[in-house]
Amino acid sequence: MEEQTFFKKVYKVIRQIPYGKVTSYGAIASYLGTKGSARMVGWAMNKSFTSSENIPAHRVVNRNGMLTGKHHFGSPNIMQQLLESEGIKIVDDKIVDFQKFFWEPTTKNG
DNA sequence: GGTGTGACCAGCT
DNA sequence: AAGCTGGCCACAC
Numbered sequence: 001m002e003e004q005t006f007f008k009k010v011y012k013v014i015r016q017i018p019y020g021k022v023t024s025y026g027a028i029a030s031y032l033g034t035k036g037s038a039r040m041v042g043w044a045m046n047k048s049f050t051s052s053e054n055i056p057a058h059r060v061v062n063r064n065g066m067l068t069g070k071h072h073f074g075s076p077n078i079m080q081q082l083l084e085s086e087g088i089k090i091v092d093d094k095i096v097d098f099q100k101f102f103w104e105p106t107t108k109n110g
Numbered sequence: 111g112g113t114g115t116g117a118c119c120a121g122c123t
Numbered sequence: 124a125a126g127c128t129g130g131c132c133a134c135a136c
Binding site: 112115118119121 | 125126127128129130131132133134135136
Binding site: 038042062069079 | 118
């Protein structure tokens with residue numbers, strides 16, 4: 001049943017991210033069992049725009065809580081605005097209290 | 111169809 | 124302590 005590749009799994013996990021929460025690439029990759037594929041997660045975000053799915057890529061940042069991929073949203077302020085819109089504070093392209101908003105990948109979908 | 115690339119992470123020097 | 128390299132896997136040319 002889990003024929004979905006690591007790439008597809010990434011999308012599923014990201015869509016599981018609740019409102020006002022964020023997670024890191026490594027957390028997702030590690031959760032899937034491939035910590036080394038952290039960059040694949042980020043890259044999946046890039047494809048998320050062209051993908052037919054709605055992926056809240058703005059809720060995904062690096063382990064430092066830094067908005068590294070903000071450039072890929074078409075504008076380097078979209079990602080920050082989206083996060084702030086959810087109640088997340090951002091300073092210097094970094095999430096304030098990142099751990100407080102950090103959400104652990106839990107695909108408890110059943 | 112092979113090679114390169116990519117929004118990362120962690121270990122080694 | 125800081126800088127560089129490897130690793131992972133799917134997509135584009």
